[in-house]
Amino acid sequence: MKELAFFLLSGAALGGLYGLLALGFVVIYKATHVLNFAHGSFVLLGAYVVARFSSWSFWGALAIGVLVTVVLALLAERLLIRTMAGRAVLSVTIMTVGLDIVLLTAARTEINTQLLPTRDPWGDKQVVLLGLVMPQARLVALLVSIVVAVSFFIWLRYSRWGLAFRAATEKREAAALMGIGLGTLSALAWAIAGALATVSGVLLATYPYPGVNLDLGTIALAALPAAVIGGLESAPGAIIGGLIVGIGQILVQGYQEYLTWLGAGFHEVFTFGLMLLVLLVRPQGLFGQKEIVRA
């Protein structure tokens, strides 16, 4: 029982991080209908900047990291979205793949095989929670994920900007005629995704990764199924999708001795298998709305 509780808590911590990553995809997708494949390199870049400056101050480095990824995201929005306005969304999506390759190549020359510490304040300390000995990093990941997700939803639900964001993602023309600047909201969506990238990147570099290395750039791809499972148009779906993937992954990994009949590396493909299953049954994701097309 204790083992199961441990797996569930660890899974929730990992799932919270997947949720934040998925939220980065969803926010941009809702605002611009672009699937940003460069999100992974934003995560890596943000975490790398924090690692580079953290010898001075972790919190100062975190602020710089957020600033860098927000500026990068705004530049990407300006170059890709604004200059490609009116063109096929698929073209812009493919351009984000190109941006991802450029950023990862640049990161490879900088990071190479290094494992950079973020010097976070919680380090590898352990805490006892409900009789379970847990690495503090996992609890911090869980706590930060909850705080960020709840803050985002309060902003979305109760602020004039959140209201405008919801309106613009539902009926762009009607929103514009209410005086809502669609360009401003598009930039805001990218900026939010940029900030989320650094926060999730730093947390991932403490759990499950031991520091910042190149693998961090591919983690966002692992979170993409979370966004798809939850529904690419649903912010709450992103968080719930993240939790499903995170808890599922940890459980499959933890109980793999009972799942050998599924193959040795099943935990690695579990997420994508689950995504395929959800897409087969509910193509719009668990919380996405079915698109109605007039015949």
Add this chain to the structure above:
Amino acid sequence: MSTPDLAVADLTVRFGGVTALDHVSFDVMPGRIHAVIGPNGAGKSTVFNTISNLVPLDEGSVHLAGVRIDGRSAHESAAAGVGRTFQNLGLFSDMTVEENLLLGTYLRGRAGWLACALRLPSATLEARRMRAEVSDVAATVGISDLLKQTQTSLSYGDRKRVELARALCMRPTVLLLDEPVAGMNPLESATMTGTIRSINEALGLTTLLVEHDMNMVMSLADTVTVLNFGRMIADGPPDVVRKDPAVVEAYLGAPSDTDSSTKEHA
């Protein structure tokens, strides 16, 4: 002579080889209700869409209270003072009526996104003030009891009233009403007509409306512009326009038809 609140001059719009609007001109004076009528495909909605800057002009100009607004983006038109409703409802489905109305106050809000995210006192205070405004407008339009409902739970007539209230929340210089009573039953239609009249009288709000219900148009409008195939065939007071032979031939039909019909033909 005072400046018109809305001055449309030589409005010309072409979609490929089709001329949707051909040098259409009219003025709407402050506090007046001006109707644009015509058969389907006459270009009425295109007039609205060009004033709102959803459709670009090929020729001509649009001035709002003396300021040229054509060539701007849709949200800049709204900021300049154009408030409108939609022929096919433009309400947001996953929002409550109150939230839909709050969107109408969006332009007057000053709280930045960060202040909103951090729920700073300035942002909270502003939100409270906007809610009070929304509540006042809802009372004016008679939808106070609907504020907490989502628009999907409302009747068609109520949704139209919510749209009107949302446009009023924008405090526009000119209110554009796109078929405000279309799809309503006679009772709802009469209520809506009364509401528009009382708002116009109380606020002196300059209004441009497109409508097929001739009884409503003739009883409500101070001036009527008639379009046919994108061209203006008449412009003037309702009593004069309804007797214009060109209008009778193109749109209204025999006089006896116009007297009795409540809904115009397709």
